[in-house]
Amino acid sequence: MTACDGCLRRTDLVAQLAPHVERGGRDRRRLGELLSLPDARLVDALAGERRAAVLHAYETFDAARARARLAAASMHAVCRHDTRYPPRMLDAGDAPAVLHVAGDVERLLVLADRDAPAVAVVGARRAGADGIEVARGLGRGLAAAGVTVISGMALGIDAAAHVGALEAGGPTITVLAGGADVAYPASKRGLHRELVRTQAAISEMPPGFKPYRWCFPARNRTIAGLASLTIVVEATERSGSLITADLAQELGRAVGAVPGPVTASRCTGSNALLRDGAFVIRDAQDALDEVLGIGVATAITGRRSDELAPPLRELLRLVEDGRDTVSSLAATPGEAQHAMAGLAELEMLGFLRRGPGGHYVRVP
C-alpha cells in the first residue's frame, strides 16, 4: 500500500523545508496557513537562499526511492487521494499529504469510515498521579468498548492513555511529531515498540525524521483531525493540549475535559475548557456516551468494591477518603502489618495502584 507520487513529493518537500518552518512559523495560525500552501508557494514562502537547492531536490524527487525506504522500514503510506485516507482529516485545509504508518495499518483503515468513533486523550506531561490514573482508565475503557484511542505518546497523560488502551488490547493510534518509526520521547521506546508491534504509530513526516519544535503543534492537528472527540485530562493554561482542543473545535469536533481541583495549577487549562462549554468527562462511560450516544455502550468497570470482604472494603474507603499512605492508615507496627497486607491485596485485585512517593491511587 502506498501513496501517489505527488503526495510523496510534497512530504519530502515539507521535510526539506522543516528547518525553515522552524524560523518562520512559531505562530500556530501562521503554521496552519503555511502548511495549506501549495508546493510552489510553500517554497516561495520558506526556502529563501536555499531556493535553488530545494527546487532541485523537488524536481529530481524519486518516488520509487521513497517507496523503497518505506518498504525497508516495513511502513505503509496512505495519501490524501486514497479512499482509505481518514476522511475526517480532510475537514482541515492543512491536512497532511501522506500519513506514514508503522505497525498495523488496519488500525488506521478503520477510520476510513467517516463515522468511526475515535477519541483523542491528551494532557499535561507533568501530570499528577490522579490524572495519570484517569487517562489510563479512559484509554482502557474506550479501547475495551472498541473505540480507537488517539494520543501523542508524550510523557504523562498521553502515554498513560496509550498504556490503558494497550491493557485492553487496543485499538489505539499514536501520532508522532517525527518519523513514525522514531520513538519520541526516547524514554518511551518500550511503549513505542509495543504500539508498533500490536497497534499503529503514524506520522506525516517520512521515516527516520527527527522532529523540530513546530512539528508538535503540527502533529496536534492530526490528532484533532483523526478524533471525533478530544478529551483534555490535565492542562495548564499554556499547555499544548489546549492547541489540540482549539484545533478540534475549529474542525467542529466535540471537546471534553476531565474536571480537576480548582486550586490545582496543573488543571487550570482543562478547567477553563469546561467553563467554556466543553463536555464534562468523568470516566470512560461519559466519553462513550458522547461518541456513541447515551446508553449504546457500557464501559467495563473494574470490580465493584461491594464484592470485597468487609475489612478490605473499609480499607479501600479510607484510601478513597485520602488516607493514601500506609503511615496514615496505621498507628502501630502491628497495624501497619495488616494495612500493608490489605493494600497488597487491593493492589492485586486491581482496585489500587501505588503512585509516586508511596501514595496509593484508586484505579477507576
Add this chain to the structure above:
Amino acid sequence: MLAHVTTFALDGLSSRRITVEVDLRRGLPAFTIVGRGDAAVRESRERVQTALINAGFGFPQRRITVNLAPAHLRKVGPGFDLATACGVLVASQQLAPSGLERWAVFGELGLGGELRHCRGVLTVAEGARSAGIAGLIVPRECAREAALVEGLTVAGVASLSAVAAILRGEPAPELPPAAPPKAPVPEPDLADVRGHADAVRAITIAAAGAHNILLSGPPGTGKTMLARRAISVLPPLTREEAIAVTRIHSITGSHVGDGLIEQRPFRAPHHTISPAGLVGGGRLPAPGEASLAHHGILFLDELSEFSRPALESLRQPLEDGVVAIVRGQSTVTFPTRFQLVASTNPCPCGHAGEKRCRCSEADVARHRRKLSGPLLDRMDLLVHMPRPRPGELENGRTTPSHEVLAEVLAARERQAHRLAGVGLTTNAELTPQLVRELVRPDAAAQRVLRDAYAQGRLSARGHGRILRVARTIADLAASDRVRAAHVREALILRKDDVLDGAVAA
C-alpha cells in the same frame, strides 16, 4: 655492639614481625635509621634521643645505625620509637639483652620519656601471639586492648624507665583497671519516632533478616532519625565480632584506648566521599567507611548525591563482605560485612505524589536512573516515608527499641537454627538456590506470588527478593511456612520495579 629488638609493623589489618637492629660504633656521632620508614620513622630519631636523655639514660656519642628488618616492607608511624630506644640502650650496654628475648615492644615516645597511645595495638598483639612471643610491652593506655588477645602476657607501662625495669627482669605491673563504666550514653531509641508505623515495621524486618533497606521520602520526614535508630534493634555483638570491630577502629585511630568496642558501629559518611574513603585505599591501604561499618550499619543519606564511582565501588564489598585493595605486588583485604541503610528523595524536589511536586516524568526518570545500578540491586526493602498527614503525628504511637529487639532476636534465632547446616546466619544471605530450598511458601502464598508475577508487578530478580523478605516476616511471626499475608507485606515493601516503570515504559 649490635642489639636486636622485636616489634611489629601494621600491614592492612594484620601485623608483621619486625626486628629492629641497632649498631653502635666509633666514628663521628650520627644517628641513622634505614629500612623504608616514613616521615614519622625518620623523625623518630629526635624523639628517641631526647626521650632517652630526659628519662635519665645516656645517649651514646657514637655512630648509631638502626635497621628495620625486613627492609623491603614499608614501615609507617611512630610505633617503632620504643623498639629503637630499647635497642640503643642495649647496644650501649645500659641494659642487658636478656629481657628482649622474652618481650616484644611497641609504642610511641614522648620527649619526656613517657609512652604514648598508638594505633593498631590489638593487631600488634595478635601478631605477637601468632609469632609465638611470650610478652608484649605497650603503652599503658592501650594495655587493655592488647590484653584482648588470649595467651599473651601484656605489660602496660607509662614510661621508658618502667620499660627498662621490666626488661631488667622486674615483674610487669598489673593491667590497669577497666575504666569505670561511663554514665551510659542514652542511645537513640525507636521510641523517639512518632508515626511512620510502616517504616518502624520495615526497620524491624530489616534488622531481623539483615536486609539492606532504602528509605524514600521528602526532606524532613525523619529518614535520618529512623536510620540512626536502626542500630538499637540489632542483636548485641558477639565477642568475635566485637574483636573484629575493635581491630579495624583501632587501626584507623577512631577507637582510642579502652578495650573492646561493644556497640555496633554506625557510619554515616557525607555524600562527597571518594571511592577510596568509602571502601578503603590510599598509598598504604587504610580501611574505609565500609570497613568501619563492619558488623554495623553503613548509612548513605541522600543516595543520589553520592558520586557514581563511589557507589560503584561498594559493589564488591556488598557482594563478598570483603574488599581487596591491590597495591603493587601486595593485596590487602578489609572485611565489610555491614547492613546498608540508605535514604533518598523520591524525585528531585522530594515531594513526589504531592500537589507541590514540580518534577516532570523525565526528571523523575533521571533521578531513578541515578539511583539504579548495583547498589539498588542489593536493597531488599523499600519503605516510603511520605509527609505525615495532619494529626498523624499526634495520634501515632511509639514503639520502644527493646520491644523490637526482642522480636528481632527471636527471628534471628529461628534463622540461625534453619541455616545452621549451610553456614549462614541470616535470610539476607540466602542465594537463589537456597531460597528455593529453604523458603517454603504455602499454596496460598505461591498463588499470590504467581499473580503478582503475572500482573507484571515483579521481575524475576524481584521474585527472589520478595521470598527472602517474606521468609524474614514469617520468622518474625514464628511461622515455619511462608503464608500469603507474609508475601503480601513483602510485596508492599518491594522496590518500584516493573510496574511503576510501566507508565514510563
